[in-house]
Amino acid sequence: MAIHWLLILICCIGLHFSSTxxxxxxxxxxxxxxxxxxxxxxxxxxxxxxxxxxxxxxxxxxxxxxxxxxxxxxxxxxxxxxxxxxxxxxxxxxxxxxxxxxxxxxxxxxxxxxxxxxxxxxxxxxxxxxxxxxxxxxxxxxxxxxxxxxxxxxxxxxxxxxxxxxxxxxxxxxxxxxxxxxxxxxxxxxxxxxxxxxxxxxxxxxxxxxxxxxxxxxxxxxxxxxxxxxxxxxxxxxxxxxxxxxxxxxxxxxxxxxxxxxxxxxxxxxxxxxxxxxxxxxxxxxxxxxxxxxxxxxxxxxxxxxxxxxxxxxxxxxxxxxxxxxxxxxxxxxxxxxxxxxxxxxxxxxxxxxEGVYSTVPWSHQKDTVTKNIWYTKRKMESEGTVVYAFLLSWPTDALLNLGAPIPSQQTEVSMLGYPDKFIWKAGPGGQGIHVTIPIIPWNKLPCEWAWVLKLTHISN
The missing domain is CATH 3.20.20.80 (Glycosidases)
Structure with a gap:
């Protein structure tokens, strides 16, 4: 019976769309x-x-x-x-x-x-x-x-x-x-x-x-x-x-x-x-x-x-x-x-x-407020809350990458698409921003060339 009513609902939605x-x-x-x-x-x-x-x-x-x-x-x-x-x-x-x-x-x-x-x-x-x-x-x-x-x-x-x-x-x-x-x-x-x-x-x-x-x-x-x-x-x-x-x-x-x-x-x-x-x-x-x-x-x-x-x-x-x-x-x-x-x-x-591209939407910030050459997208995920993707167009030269735009929560995790390990991070002053520790990764172990995408889960903004 449930399937019967579901089919009726789907048909009605289709009829409504096509009748416009x-x-x-x-x-x-x-x-x-x-x-x-x-x-x-x-x-x-x-x-x-x-x-x-x-x-x-x-x-x-x-x-x-x-x-x-x-x-x-x-x-x-x-x-x-x-x-x-x-x-x-x-x-x-x-x-x-x-x-x-x-x-x-x-x-x-x-x-x-x-x-x-x-x-x-x-x-x-x-x-x-x-x-x-x-x-x-x-x-x-x-x-x-x-x-x-x-x-x-x-x-x-x-x-x-x-x-x-x-x-x-x-x-x-x-x-x-x-x-x-x-x-x-x-x-x-x-x-x-x-x-x-x-x-x-x-x-x-x-x-x-x-x-x-x-x-x-x-x-x-x-x-x-x-x-x-x-x-x-x-x-x-x-x-x-x-x-x-x-x-x-x-x-x-x-x-x-x-x-x-x-x-x-x-x-x-x-x-x-x-x-x-x-x-x-x-x-x-x-x-x-x-x-x-x-x-x-x-x-x-x-x-x-x-x-x-x-x-x-x-x-x-x-x-x-x-x-x-x-x-x-x-x-x-x-x-x-x-x-x-x-x-x-x-x-x-x-x-x-x-994952940071298809079906994503613009975030509250398009570019980072502190570090140049970083752009953002986001998606909502049931298990990870607001997920923000940070596009790094150049590999960080310092051991610490400062992202000024994200506001982390206690559940926030930072990782890189295509890389198995999580990154260590700490909140910026007053809880604004994230300071990410960049691990030493051999060039041939990086997941891709040219640019990289960080995945930030459970972001508060």
Whole structure:
């Protein structure tokens, strides 16, 4: 009988959730709760891939930097030296071969990284869809170049081989699409582009591939929500789409949406405020500090070290954000060894320290009040009360580590994730803070490299 009533209760909860209807206005759309899975995962991988991987020179903005009114002279000279005079950007598509693209291999690398979701570029500002779009004849990955449904192949591999959520990035506007330029020049009083290309693409993407993240973007941050019909699309996404109960979205749906409307907020590229925000946000950042797409002319100094990545991550999750870390594959479809190494190193670190990461929440203090380079997260545990995790981004040089923020109790214990022994500690003056005795640990006995996480149980604040 108890099981019978429990099933009824579960059904009622499900019916209540699914019966919530969102209307196409920001007050209603912004009231939608963010599905829990997104906050709990903390870390995702962004994949920036498209025709721009063929020249792989400068950045994924190669085309506008080549053909704008004020072109990049390095790109202009690069084209003069290496290509015939009448070569166009569209000619690059035939060389976007993807012959080494192995979605199973990608899925295995992403799984090893510890990521909870991926966001894959389905269409960038050049307008080239990485799936057989019904609204882009002869200018998509199935018609030219790879001759395959890249989006579908990757989605299938990730879902078959991992428990990672699959998401899609879609750039609403396009640099040189005549319909978009016409609409923009009319101050968005005409709507040919959005009605025949952008929105039909988005509805098709969601209906066909069922992404758990719909990550929107624009090339120029222009166009009101009324032009993009963003509110109508989000109302459909939340009410009727096949992922209506689980999907999450970002904030780049119109020129006035950034940091204001949508699901989680990105605000700007590499947004990392260093202080707690009142909203859920995402730090979308790159391993290559100069580009989102792959660059053949990069050098080792351009790439973040794994310590840099962990430092960025600790400051991000301590302040309530997620980190979306970008890699740019080659035109052949390979994730270059330096990207793979960073992803696997980060995954190794997460295997040891994931308890202080996944499903945690911000604490009352984000940074320590005394010692630099220490960030905090917390969780509530039935047996250990308030558990605070202190991220040490450098190994203490003194035998005593002073943490100014925590207030200990008589039951407080201090340990390090991945290390078997408890640490000796004493309370600071007036019971404020903890002075932790750092044992002498041989470097090869430390649980991980790069950064460490202390676990403080039964904390009073």
């Amino acid at each position: 209807k969102y209307t196409p206005d920001w007050e209603s759309l912004d009231s939608r709760p963010l599905p829990k899975w997104y906050d709990e995962t903390k870390f995702g991988i962004f994949i920036t891939w498209g025709v721009f991987a063929v020249p792989s020179f400068s950045s994924e903005w190669f085309w506008p930097h080549w053909k704008s009114k004020h072109p990049n002279h390095d790109i202009v000279n690069f084209m003069k030296r290496n290509y015939r005079p009448d070569f166009t950007y569209a000619d690059f598509a035939a060389d976007f071969t993807a012959e080494f693209f192995d979605p199973d291999e990608w899925a295995d690398i992403f799984k090893a990284s510890g990521a909870g979701y991926v966001v894959f570029t389905t269409k960038h500002g050049g307008g080239f869809p990485n799936w057989p779009s019904s609204h882009s004849f002869n200018w998509n990955a199935k018609s030219v170049g790879p001759n395959r449904d890249i989006v579908g192949d990757l989605a299938e591999a990730i879902r078959n081989r991992t428990d990672i959520k699959f998401g899609t990035y879609y750039c609403l506007s396009e640099w040189f699409n005549p319909l978009y330029l016409k609409d923009r020049n009319s101050n968005f009083t005409t709507t040919d582009f959005v009605k025949t290309k952008a929105m039909p693409d988005l509805y098709e993407l969601v209906s066909k591939y069922k992404p758990e993240i719909v990550w929107a973007d624009t090339v120029d941050n222009l166009g009101p929500a009324s032009y993009w019909t963003s509110k109508e699309f989000l109302a459909w996404l939340y009410n009727e789409s096949p992922v209506k109960d689980t999907v999450v979205t970002n904030d780049r749906w119109c020129q006035d949406c950034f940091c204001k409307h949508g699901g989680f907020k990105t605000c700007s590229d590499r947004f990392n405020p260093g202080v707690l925000q009142k909203f859920k946000w995402e730090n979308c950042m790159t391993i290559d500090t100069h580009s989102w797409g792959y660059r053949r002319n990069s050098n080792i100094d351009a790439y973040l070290s794994v310590h840099d990545i962990i430092s960025t991550f600790a400051s991000t999750i301590s302040c309530g954000g997620n980190m979306l870390m970008n890699v740019g594959p080659t035109k052949e479809g390979k994730i270059m060894p330096i990207f793979e190494e960073r992803l696997r190193q980060f995954g190794q670190w997460l295997k040891v320290n994931g």
